[in-house]
Amino acid sequence: MTDVRQVEDYFVGRFAAMGGPCEVLIDADSPYRARHAVEIAEVEARRIERKFSRYLPESVVSRINASNGRLVPVDDETAQLLDYAASCYEMSDGMFDITSGVLRKAWTFDGGGRVPAADAIRDLVARVGWPRVTWKDRELTLPAGMEIDFGGIGKEYAVDRAAAIIGGEISDPCVVNFGGDLFATGPRRGGRAWRIGLEDPDHPGRTSIDRLDVSGGGVATSGDARRYVLHEGKRLGHILNPKTGWPVEDAPRSVTVFAETCSEAGTLSTLAYLRGRGAEAFLRAEGVRFRIV
Amino acid sequence: MQLDESRPRSVRSKLRSAACLLLTAAAPRMVQAQDPAPSPTPTNQFDLTGLFYSERIRVLEPTIRYTRISPGGRTFSGQFGFDSITGASPRGSLSSGQVQTVTSASGRRRSIAASELPTTEFSDSRFAVDAEVQQPAGPFSFTLGGHFSHESDYESRGVSGKLTVDLNHKLTALTFGGGYNSDTVSPVDGTATGLAPPGRFTGIVDNPKHVTNMLAGISQVVSRRWLVGVTGSLSTEDGYLTDPYKILSVINRTTGVPISEVSERRPDTRSRKSVQGDSVYHFTSNVLYLSYRRYWDDWGVKSHTVDGRYRIPYDESLFVEPHLRFYTQSAADFYRYGLIQGESLPSYATSDYRMAAFRSVTLGAAIGFKPSRSTSEWTLRAEYIGQFGDKSPPGAVGVQSTLDLFPTINIFSLALNYRFNR
DSSP states (O other): OOEEEEEEEEEEEEEEEOOOOOEEEEOSSOOHHHHHHHHHHHHHHHHHHHHHHHSSTSSSHHHHHHHHTTTEEEEEEHHHHHHHHHHHHTTTTTTOOOTGGGGTHHHHHOOSSSOOOOOHHHHHHTTTOGGGGGTTTEEEETTTTTOOOTTTTTTHHHHHHHHHHHHHHHHHHHEEEETTTTESSOOOGGGGOOOEEEEEEEEETTTTEEEESSEEEEEEEEOOSOOOOEEEEEEEEEEOOOTTBBBBBBBSSSEEEEEEHHHHHHHHHHHHHHHHHHHHHHHHHOOOEEEEE | OOOTTTTTTTTHHHHHHHHHHHHHHGGGGGGGOOOOSOOOOEEEEEEEEEEEESSSEEEHHHHEEEEEOOSSSSSEEEEEEEEEEHHHHHHEEOOOOOOEEEEETOOOEEEEOTOOOOOEEEEEEEEEEEEEEEETTTTEEEEEEEEEEETTEEEEEEEEEEEEETTOOOOEEEEEEEEEEEEEEEOOOOOOOOOTTTTTTTTTTTHHHHEEEEEEEEEEEEEEEEEEEEEEEEEEEEOOOOOOEEEEEOOOOOTOOOEEEEEEEOOEEEEEEEEEEEEEEOOOSSSEEEEEEEEETTTEEEEEEEEEEEEEEEEEEEEEEEEEEEEEOOOOTTTOOOOEETTOOOOOOOOGGGGGGEEEEEEEEEEEETTTSSOOOEEEEEEEEEEESSSSSTTTTGGGGSSSSOOOEEEEEEEEEEEEEE
């Protein structure tokens, strides 16, 4: 059964999906509406996970990755995610690339000091590049040896979807938070903001280093809190530069962005992170609310 | 690898329109159930339960339940159960203080120790299938269910329906339901002639039994922490309501020694009514469930049940829930601990202890465990039920007044449930 409990004057429901803890906060009087909201979120999270997880052999993504160069027709929803990924590639000048996942094969981000051999990285970089994918008319051809994944899009998309479905059924304000990427449907009753803690990158899962007030919209964080390697005294986060195959240099510990949707916030925080030292300048130029640690 | 800095905010505006396209285009599909592709994947939930309980009988009852929750809110659930029952059930006859031999309704003979209440050895198996579909539609929710079970001497077929209406911004919910069951009782060796010596049969192989029930309820959210509800139900039964294997002893009016036996006989209609009140109170994290049920029927059985559970979550993965229940019932009008030799036979009579006046106490606890990073959940429930009746009823004559006519019944049960999603 979904775990829903009352905390102060609102309800919190928790479940695990998409590789992490998921949480729904509902500012409602009725435990039944709260439970209903949590169940909607859980159903939608599992649906999207099952459909798009690269770890599940029956997912659309696994099917595409196993296509071995053959043409794969896809459904509307997958097409929309691919269109979105294509837009992200274009507007980031190739820094946001859903084919870059193969690079992870070389890296083990366990907090240790193992760095892959240069030729191993070179071989993998040769298997990355969205322009080599043929994507039109709801048909995708992925060259053999390449892979796609919706990391950096899928979870944020699931948050927005779950929040939209809940909002269509329940008018109570709520926050959908899947593994730290979240969306608030509106301010709490009485106009109060939701208080969102910002995780301390040095103590992931334990402490908040800041409190962010959110009255509505999406919030997403990119960072190296849990996954990094140490190399020549530097801490290298798990987000890889698709052009070099190496982790982004001089990247912030974490980038949190506020936007109208969680998908937008997630893409902006990833793009900012990919710019390394330029993250702050980028976000300032974009005119969004953010927090860099 | 650097973005073109000369185009400030261009990324954001492009991104916004891309995200807008992503979300608005995909959103309506969730509500358009008629759109076949891509079908939003429903949640599939499996419950595996093993129930073991031990009284005079030992029952092992594994069940598997499958629940499919579609994103639109429709729920389908189906359950399959298989029970294996072995043991000895009290037959209703009295002990004599001497070794006695007992003929059962099915004509078998065996000897038992003198001070024990006679029981019937039996071994049976049963399988049952249930299915239910629930469909929400705006403030309404419709539930339709079907049921079938089979064992060698009993077959049951039933349908049920329920309508729930949410009112007052879902603070109030009204429920109306009804059901109909058509059962067939086919006693193993034939249908015993009531109040006649065991071994005499009516010649009817399959005895019909019909059950109709109706219920109406209201539940109300009183405050953020408190929910209350009241449910009334009405049920009528007609057909063969006798327990085909139970008998009564006919005893000597002065010595109290059992002389002979007759099969029991119950009326062929029964009207049952009950009213139940429920309360669920959420403390900061603990939850208290309380209920009281008043039951009465036209056989003269009246009962009170008070039930309380208290759920204590320790963290997200563990909870403990103690359970306490008190029950008391009055005897059916035609309950007799035995019949007196020479007295005229009543129209109906039973010695079934379930028709006697008794009190029962249930003590139990459940422990739930949900491994982190997993959708599976384990629940272990252990319970003790003690049933206490009148060991020396005032009318007991002769040797019967020295014997324990309602030995305390101790039942232990253990149920393990494993739930997972696929």
